[in-house]
Amino acid sequence: xxxxxxxxxxxxxxxxxxxxxxxxxxxxxxxxxxxxxxxxxxxxxxxxxxxxxxxxxxxxxxxxxxxxxxxxxxxxxxxxxxxxxxxxxxxxxxxxxxxxxxxxxxxxxxxxxxxxxxxxxxxxxxxxxxxxxxxxxxxxxxxxxxxxxxxxxxxxxxxxxxxxxxxxxxxxxxxxxxxxxxxxxxxxxxxxxxxxxxxxxxxxxxxxxxxxxxxxxxxxxxxxxxxxxxxxxxxxxxxxxxxxxxxxxxxxxxxxxxxxxxxxxxxxx
Numbered sequence: 530x531x532x533x534x535x536x537x538x539x540x541x542x543x544x545x546x547x548x549x550x551x552x553x554x555x556x557x558x559x560x561x562x563x564x565x566x567x568x569x570x571x572x573x574x575x576x577x578x579x580x581x582x583x584x585x586x587x588x589x590x591x592x593x594x595x596x597x598x599x600x601x602x603x604x605x606x607x608x609x610x611x612x613x614x615x616x617x618x619x620x621x622x623x624x625x626x627x628x629x630x631x632x633x634x635x636x637x638x639x640x641x642x643x644x645x646x647x648x649x650x651x652x653x654x655x656x657x658x659x660x661x662x663x664x665x666x667x668x669x670x671x672x673x674x675x676x677x678x679x680x681x682x683x684x685x686x687x688x689x690x691x692x693x694x695x696x697x698x699x700x701x702x703x704x705x706x707x708x709x710x711x712x713x714x715x716x717x718x719x720x721x722x723x724x725x726x727x728x729x730x731x732x733x734x735x736x737x738x739x740x741x742x743x744x745x746x747x748x749x750x751x752x753x754x755x756x757x758x759x760x761x762x763x764x765x766x767x768x769x770x771x772x773x774x775x776x777x778x779x780x781x782x783x784x785x786x787x788x789x790x791x792x793x794x795x796x797x798x
Contacts, residue, residue, distance in 0.1 A: 540713045542797060658693060
């Protein structure tokens with residue numbers, strides 16, 4: 530691993546919790562179930578990620594293998610905040626599961642898990658995102674994609690989905706139940722909290738039809754993440770950059786892309 534950012538937070542736990550945060554892997558594969566277009570596209574995208582990662586000849590798959598090996602060798606909990614696959618193709622899904630299945634990992638999806646096209650302004654059928662979301666629940670059936678949690682040494686580690694630019698009502702309801710445990714919380718989502726604030730008025734995905742109830746739920750979740758005293762910090766990906774932002778006296782982090790051979794070591798004491 531070329532670059533491992535380090536974040537250490539003091540909470541007063543009975544023993545430290547050690548996490549390896551990975552994000553934006555962008556697995557690029559096509560198989561015999563995918564069209565010729567996707568075979569050509571995935572080959573081009575693989576070369577793009579190798580070039581942008583400046584770490585040739587490693588491709589996104591090899592970076593994921595390396596991260597899993599590092600986490601298991603050092604005893605870190607692996608947390609993956611999405612864009613694990615570059616597009617929703619059968620080849621990408623098959624390749625990801627071939628590498629990741631059987632390894633202990635927390636996961637929340639990104640926007641790329643939902644996409645068959647790269648251009649967000651490209652029209653999709655009205656029901657497209659609902660349909661692909663139902664497929665994803667089966668493709669990643671070992672996870673609750675809306676929200677999952679794990680308590681280690683008195684720390685509540687939560688993956689909360691905002692991959693389609695908002696927190697849905699069920700995610701918010703599940704998060705409120707986690708707050709009732711009364712434990713310090715760190716939250717992992719795909720989009721950074723500062724992007725979520727900017728997206729309060731409209732999602733970036735053009736074909737997502739949000740109701741007033743959707744907006745209300747998402748706004749409530751953002752306010753809880755920013756202001757609730759049990760929330761210690763949030764961690765995200767999406768922007769392919771290491772960023773640290775202070776909001777209301779609370780620090781929020783974005784981790785750079787794994788395809789660049791970057792990840793984040795987090796130690797909560």
